[in-house]
Amino acid sequence: MMRPGCTLGILGGGQLGRMMAMAAAELGLRTHIYAPERDSPAFDVAAEHTVAAYEDEAALVRFAKAVDVVTYEFENVPGATAAILSAHAPLAPNAHALSVSQDRLSEKTFVSGLGIPTAPFAAVSDEAELAAALERIGRPAVLKTRRFGYDGKGQAMIRPETDPAAAFAAIGRAPAILEGFVPFEREVSVVAARTAAGAFAAYDLCANEHRHHILATTRVPAGVSQRTEEEAFAIARSIAEALDYVGVLAVELFLVTDGAKERLVVNEIAPRVHNSGHWTLGGATTSQFEQHVRAVCGWPLGATARLGRVEMQNLIGDDVEAWERLLAEPGAHLQLYGKAEARPGRKMGHVTRIFPEGE
Ligand code: AMP
Numbered sequence: 001m002m003r004p005g006c007t008l009g010i011l012g013g014g015q016l017g018r019m020m021a022m023a024a025a026e027l028g029l030r031t032h033i034y035a036p037e038r039d040s041p042a043f044d045v046a047a048e049h050t051v052a053a054y055e056d057e058a059a060l061v062r063f064a065k066a067v068d069v070v071t072y073e074f075e076n077v078p079g080a081t082a083a084i085l086s087a088h089a090p091l092a093p094n095a096h097a098l099s100v101s102q103d104r105l106s107e108k109t110f111v112s113g114l115g116i117p118t119a120p121f122a123a124v125s126d127e128a129e130l131a132a133a134l135e136r137i138g139r140p141a142v143l144k145t146r147r148f149g150y151d152g153k154g155q156a157m158i159r160p161e162t163d164p165a166a167a168f169a170a171i172g173r174a175p176a177i178l179e180g181f182v183p184f185e186r187e188v189s190v191v192a193a194r195t196a197a198g199a200f201a202a203y204d205l206c207a208n209e210h211r212h213h214i215l216a217t218t219r220v221p222a223g224v225s226q227r228t229e230e231e232a233f234a235i236a237r238s239i240a241e242a243l244d245y246v247g248v249l250a251v252e253l254f255l256v257t258d259g260a261k262e263r264l265v266v267n268e269i270a271p272r273v274h275n276s277g278h279w280t281l282g283g284a285t286t287s288q289f290e291q292h293v294r295a296v297c298g299w300p301l302g303a304t305a306r307l308g309r310v311e312m313q314n315l316i317g318d319d320v321e322a323w324e325r326l327l328a329e330p331g332a333h334l335q336l337y338g339k340a341e342a343r344p345g346r347k348m349g350h351v352t353r354i355f356p357e358g359e
Contacts, residue, residue, distance in 0.1 A: 002068055002297035004028030009067030009089065011081075013040025013049070015337040015347060016073035016273050016289075019281065021046045023289035029297070034063045041338045042073075054081045064088035071247060071296045075102050075271050076148060092196075092246040092296040097271040100243065104177045105146050107269055114242055116235050117265045119254075120180040130164050133178040140181040143167050145174040153213075157181075182265050184254035188222045190232045191277035193248045193291045193301055194240040201291070201301045202233045203284060208252075208276050211316075214345060215275045218312040220283070224255060228262040239269060248292040250274030275314065275347070282333040282352050283310035308354040320348035 008024045010017045013035030021031040022045050032048040033040065043049040048066070052059035054077065064070055064085045071092055082095040100110045108121045122133035124143065134141060139162075145154035154174070156167040168176070187210070192202035207222040208215055222229070236251045250270040256263045277288035286294075286302025294301055315322070320342050326334045336349035 002029075002299070005030070006068040006297075007032055007047070007066065008293065008296070009034065009063060009070040010042065010046075010073060011035075011054070011070065011077055011085070012073035013037060013042040014073060015041055015339075017042035018045055018337060019278075019287075019289045019335070020071070020073065020273060020292060023287060024293045026290065027293060027297075027299075029293065032063065032067050034060075039340065044338050054078055057084055060084045061088055069296055071292070072098075073272055077102075093249070093271045094244065094246065097243045097245055097249075101269045101271045103146050104144055104149065104268075105175075108177065108179075110242070111239065111266050111269070114238055116238065117263070118179075119182045119265060119267075122178050124168075124176040124178050127165055127168060130168055130176075130178065134158065134164060137178055137180045142179045142181055143171060144177050144179065145171050146177055147175070182254045182256060182267075184265070185257040186222070186224075186255040187252065187267075188224065188232065188255050188264075189250050189252045189274065189276040190236045191248060191250045191274055191280070191288055192233070192236040192240065193288075193295045194237075194245045195295050195301060196246050196298055198241075199301050200237050200240060201304050202236055203277065203280055203288070203304045204306050205229045205232050206276055206279065212345070214316060214347075215314055216316070217314070218276045218279050218310075220279055220306060220310045222255075225262055228255070228264060231264055235264065235266060243271075245271070247271070247295045248273050248277070248288050250276060252276070278314075278335070278350050279310045279312035279352050280304075281335065283307055283312070283354055309357055309359060310352060310354050312350055312352045314347055315349040315351065317342050317344040317346055317348065323349070326351050 007030040009032045013033050018041045024031050030047040033042045033046045034050045069090045108118045112118045124130045141158045143156045156170040187208045194200045205222040206218045206220040209217045252268040254265040273288045281287040285305045333352040
């Protein structure tokens with residue numbers, strides 16, 4: 001049983017690990033961050049850190065033995081790394097959740113196997129398979145690498161006029177998945193948590209706007225019907241249960257509308273705390289970071305109640321230069337990630353604004 005004073009091990013040293021470590025500290029836990037980059041933002045707020053590669057077996061074993069439970073802030077943890085860690089410490093979420101969600105083909109196969117709608121999809125490993133997949137799925141379609149895609153990287157749209165070979169070349173001819181284009185009205189996500197004992201709690205559905213393929217703004221409520229919101233919770237719950245999931249997960253969905261009729265289509269599962277859940281830090285009774293810590297420790301989940309109408313805006317690249325103005329803005333909750341250099345496209349911080357409901 002994890003108790004205050006125990007040590008939480010976190011794989012990955014970015015802003016998610018940093019905010020998780022801060023939430024852990026508030027509950028009397030120590031954190032040990034493992035990351036390959038010397039200047040990892042999470043190191044600043046953790047009791048211990050290890051700088052080593054994710055393939056460094058000896059360092060991984062030392063790390064796992066030094067902590068009471070291991071969690072992670074990114075889904076591309078190599079399978080071998082997860083296996084080494086879980087031989088020496090409990091790993092939450094489990095290795096199966098990682099392997100399902102880090103490959104778009106296994107992810108979509110898993111989700112549709114649960115009877116949950118996804119875009120039509122097909123595996124593509126060469127031009128012949130791409131031609132057959134296009135024949136079946138039609139155009140427009142989206143060609144994506146099976147692995148290591150994020151923020152729109154490793155993706156190519158195939159429009160009526162697109163040369164399929166050029167699209168395949170654009171994603172480096174890597175093993176891929178072809179997906180039918182979903183004519184969505186809005187992108188929404190559900191952030192939820194599950195414990196080993198089976199307790200489940202979801203935050204209100206949020207609506208996400210992207211700029212240059214990177215999340216720019218999250219708004220809650222998402223402005224969907226109660227029925228759609230409940231369906232999103234049911235989808236997240238059935239995914240979490242099927243994975244025997246422990247921790248916070250996010251499910252990204254497309255909202256498709258046909259007149260007043262709403263329909264949800266799953267795009268992706270993130271087996272971790274998620275950018276679209278940052279609004280919970282200040283905007284909900286329990287933040288997603290605290291919720292994740294509670295879940296992986298086997299502690300009771302916190303209340304997910306929303307404290308008003310909430311908007312979260314990412315500060316990307318130069319946006320962060322507004323920090324002084326944002327500090328002066330009454331009611332704006334500013335969170336900066338402690339990154340030295342504001343490169344274009346880099347997430348530097350976020351600001352959350354909470355308004356009275358209905359305003
Ligand atoms: P992903 O990396 O899968 O999250 O995709 C990045 C973005 O591309 C999504 O947030 C959507 O805006 C868009 N996109 C991805 N897949 C599809 C699809 N099948 N249909 C329509 N838009 C998509």
